[in-house]
Amino acid sequence: MRMSLLGRVVRDRRLKKPVALVTELGEGAQWLVYAEDAEDAEEGGERGEGGAPTGLPEFLVREARDSLESDRCQRLQAGGRDYFIQCFNPPLRMILVGAVHIAECLAPMAELVGFDVVVVEPREAFAQEERFPGIELRRGWPGPILAELELDARSAVVSLSHDPKIDDPALATALASPAFYIGALGSKKNHRGRLERLAGMGFDASACARVHGPVGLPIGSRSPAEIAVSIVAQAIEARRGQAQ
Template sequence: MELESLATLNAERAARRAAVLVTPLDGGPQRLVKAADVAGDPLGAGIAERLRLGKSGLLETDAGRYFLTVQVPPVRLVVTGAVHISQALAPMARLIDLDVTIIDPRTAFASPERFPDVRLLAAWPDAVLRDMPIDRYTAFAALTHDPKIDDPALAAALRSEAFYVGALGSRKTHAKRLERLGEQGFSDMDLARIKAPIGLPIGAVSPAEIALAILGEVVAALRLTSPRGEAS
């Protein structure tokens, strides 16, 4: 790899942006394609598919064979609410390589004893998220049922490029939530990003089952959508 490409790759990694190193197997120079440049690349469709999968691999085209080395940031899952669902969700999320952060100002809930080996922030979400960029490799889930905690976090998520935004609660609860967020200036298109009731419709009843439904919905949003936000 040329030093210029290596420097660019390192810069993209530091900024939590995806990039792909294209190596022609039939001869020719390597080149680096940033995620922002995929649409205009001659191999755009193949590169986009590899970015969607988050896996390196071979691409065969009429013009030749290429090996695509994919670099994607670690996927984050940011959760408001140190609740029973979060206790089940955190270890499940680690099994599928999600980097979990749980935010809850209620110290009786947000304790290391209840959440071992999890990044746990006992603080108000609006204060935390002010300094925590939410990018297109971040999923967000609001699980407290408390508008004072969930609403500011949802507002931050809706202003971001988060690939998934979900919120716990019944349809009646969510309707009131939409009214509150609408009063803050969010459009119907903005609010439609919120998956609520959260999780895939699998008939979940226990905290562990709800956590499973949430993770299923997160993975679907991650893997069934291209980096440009288009359905695959």
């Protein structure tokens, strides 16, 4: 790999821009393919007519974009050549609503698994940076903050505050997004009440069914750290489970 190409991939990762690296495994020719045509490049800059990378068959561009979409690497044979497509997608995100004790355990665990974590907390008493070293902490109400975060299909949202006026707007924003995982801490009884309130806000049964509650896989968790494990595990299942 040329240094110039590596430099671009490193830069794209810093900008959290998805990029696929296509390698022809015989001679070692490499191309970068982006979601948008105009940015594709061959070996660090050259580009053919119309924005397509020169020398890369059109169907491989499509395959590379499919790989980015599904977040899977691919090995392909075409025209007597052997190709490998490597995906560099930005990290998954996990938004924790409520800077409570469970969030203190959950934030570093989720980071370890590869999530970019953001903690959202409007209550000054809870929103203390020293409880979340190295984690992004946003002070304010979850409605506008989650809207700013532009939740996408690589986002997970977990409400932990136990307070409907904090949790409900977060869940409503999450349900209006393609977030791949939505969880809400609370007992079965609390969860029933929550679903009724969401229904009252206009979310139908299939929308409400997207909210995992009580949150976490049923592993008999008791301590905050154990509950955090069950939540991380459930988020992984939501992301990878279909592949099994």
